[in-house]
Amino acid sequence: MTEMGKSIKFFYHYMKRYKLGFTVTILAIIASTYFQVTAPVYMGKAITELANYVIGLTHGVSDKGSFMQSIWLLLLFYVLTTVGMFISNIVVTYISGNSTNRMRRGLFGKLQKMTIKFFDSHQDGDILSRFTSDLDNISNALNQALGEIMINVAMMIGIIIMMFHENVSLAWVTIASTPVAVIIAVILIAKTRKYVDMQQDEVGKLNGYINEQISGQKIVISNGLQDEAVKGFLPHNEKVRKATFKGQVYSGMLFPVMNGLSLVNTAIVIFFGGWMALNGDMARTTALGLVVVFVQYSQQFYQPISQISSLYSMFQVAITGARRLNETFEEPDEINPKNGKQLTDLQQGVELKHVHFGYNEGKEILHDVSMNVEKGHMVALVGPTGSGKTTIMNLLNRFYDVNAGSVTFDGTDVRDIELKSLRDHVGIVLQESVIFSGSIRDNISFGKPDATDEEIYEAAKQADIHEFILNLDKGYDTQVSDENSVFSTGQKQLVSIARTILTNPTLLILDEATSNVDTVTEAKIQKAMDNVIQGRTSFVIAHRLKTILNANKIVVLKDGKVIEQGSHDQLLEEKGFYSELYHNQFVFE
Numbered sequence: 001m002t003e004m005g006k007s008i009k010f011f012y013h014y015m016k017r018y019k020l021g022f023t024v025t026i027l028a029i030i031a032s033t034y035f036q037v038t039a040p041v042y043m044g045k046a047i048t049e050l051a052n053y054v055i056g057l058t059h060g061v062s063d064k065g066s067f068m069q070s071i072w073l074l075l076l077f078y079v080l081t082t083v084g085m086f087i088s089n090i091v092v093t094y095i096s097g098n099s100t101n102r103m104r105r106g107l108f109g110k111l112q113k114m115t116i117k118f119f120d121s122h123q124d125g126d127i128l129s130r131f132t133s134d135l136d137n138i139s140n141a142l143n144q145a146l147g148e149i150m151i152n153v154a155m156m157i158g159i160i161i162m163m164f165h166e167n168v169s170l171a172w173v174t175i176a177s178t179p180v181a182v183i184i185a186v187i188l189i190a191k192t193r194k195y196v197d198m199q200q201d202e203v204g205k206l207n208g209y210i211n212e213q214i215s216g217q218k219i220v221i222s223n224g225l226q227d228e229a230v231k232g233f234l235p236h237n238e239k240v241r242k243a244t245f246k247g248q249v250y251s252g253m254l255f256p257v258m259n260g261l262s263l264v265n266t267a268i269v270i271f272f273g274g275w276m277a278l279n280g281d282m283a284r285t286t287a288l289g290l291v292v293v294f295v296q297y298s299q300q301f302y303q304p305i306s307q308i309s310s311l312y313s314m315f316q317v318a319i320t321g322a323r324r325l326n327e328t329f330e331e332p333d334e335i336n337p338k339n340g341k342q343l344t345d346l347q348q349g350v351e352l353k354h355v356h357f358g359y360n361e362g363k364e365i366l367h368d369v370s371m372n373v374e375k376g377h378m379v380a381l382v383g384p385t386g387s388g389k390t391t392i393m394n395l396l397n398r399f400y401d402v403n404a405g406s407v408t409f410d411g412t413d414v415r416d417i418e419l420k421s422l423r424d425h426v427g428i429v430l431q432e433s434v435i436f437s438g439s440i441r442d443n444i445s446f447g448k449p450d451a452t453d454e455e456i457y458e459a460a461k462q463a464d465i466h467e468f469i470l471n472l473d474k475g476y477d478t479q480v481s482d483e484n485s486v487f488s489t490g491q492k493q494l495v496s497i498a499r500t501i502l503t504n505p506t507l508l509i510l511d512e513a514t515s516n517v518d519t520v521t522e523a524k525i526q527k528a529m530d531n532v533i534q535g536r537t538s539f540v541i542a543h544r545l546k547t548i549l550n551a552n553k554i555v556v557l558k559d560g561k562v563i564e565q566g567s568h569d570q571l572l573e574e575k576g577f578y579s580e581l582y583h584n585q586f587v588f589e
Ligand SMILES: Nc1ncnc2c1ncn2[C@@H]1O[C@H](COP(=O)(O)OP(=O)(O)OP(=O)(O)O)[C@@H](O)[C@H]1O
Pocket: 120, 121, 359, 360, 365, 383, 384, 385, 386, 387, 388, 389, 390, 391, 392
């Protein structure tokens, strides 16, 4: 389907429920257009009456009365035009406000159902921009352009009908210059679009540069590179200025050019109408009235052309926005099996059997990986960076599905287990801990919102962070966020461990993060990990081998293959890769 087709489908999906609203809008627009295009007729009549009166063709009260009647009708029609427009505006505002709200809700809901693959393969900024700029563009177009375009199209049709109804020759004279106006509008729109696209690209690059500089600010400052940073910024800024300027020049030309054409057209209409008044068969006063009517039409006729052209670019960006949102909605959801099995407690254990897996087609990461963890045991995954440890964790929690082989819980394939049940039973402590906006209490009880204070304190005690929290002014009510937290990196992980302890998972996956914390915190994390692992079935990704000496089993991975398996002592005896790794690390430390 084309971009336009997809966008129409997208808008139709969100608009179809507002059939009544659209009917009211269209009726209000038709009515207001009728009043607006009929009003000039009364203006013409009033002028004819006035002219007749002035040159003495008519006199007396009744004629003055018909003059006044035309004026009153003119006034009434203008008022009714305004009322009709007011009603259509209110309804369109209601429709656009509600439909963008539903789009936002739908998009957020969709994100919650999406696969980890989507998040892994899209930049955070890109996902966020769908909520911000894409939805804003759609909202602006719906709010400002939708009603306007309907009104203007109705106006054009109404004016054309009225003009031909009033006088065919003058109608042709008035619309004769339309092709010229349309050609000029198309050229100006194309030029504007070119530079607006360029501007968006350049703004994207500028934002990318600023983003990079802000996240790398510490490196910039510590190396004294502030001047270089500004030097790098200036060319981007200049490109944005140039593209914006050119875009503005062309889009700014649209209105004056259309206005100029409209004035020229009005002059032609006056000239031709005047000629008709002097040389035609019509009474001169009637012809005078007709000229006044067509002067109005000529100006009104050009208004929709210039309005539609200036709204066009707004629609273009909204169509792009709709395409991007549609793309997101078309992404596959996580596959939840129908009538999936509910996990109860683990009886035997978890097993990977001949697993083959790759994130992308044609590039296998795990090759024929098999391992198992018995209930209540701890298995440690070790291996060089990039060997596939995190990938195995991704499969256990069904963030991704295997290409071949299986991952089973007590013999049941994870693909047959209801997703919520699976995730409820699997607890993960990631290497990079996340703090959500809210109180510390909220952060710990994130996975179990109905936890009692006692349960929360107990989890925090086991994670060895309780004392620290109590020493804060507001204790558990201290407000934190990822950017503004009172925790160090290591303490963040302790909070994350407390969060996991509270959910009491059946299978625990721990990605150890002891690489960038001080030795005191490291010891605390180690103790917290020991507490949480105690008696639980767990997989631990270990970066420091001394933390896993007690593991029931150590699985050594290299290039996505299991190369050794066994207890610490067995593996040392084998004098293979693990033994070498252990001794190297031991010497290093
Ligand atoms: N989302 C992804 N898409 C594509 N390839 C990926 C993705 N995540 C990881 N990989 C690739 O898979 C391989 C294994 O990565 P993985 O993160 O599992 O290694 P690891 O052993 O956990 O490494 P580390 O010790 O550095 O955390 C690497 O080659 C990596 O480039």
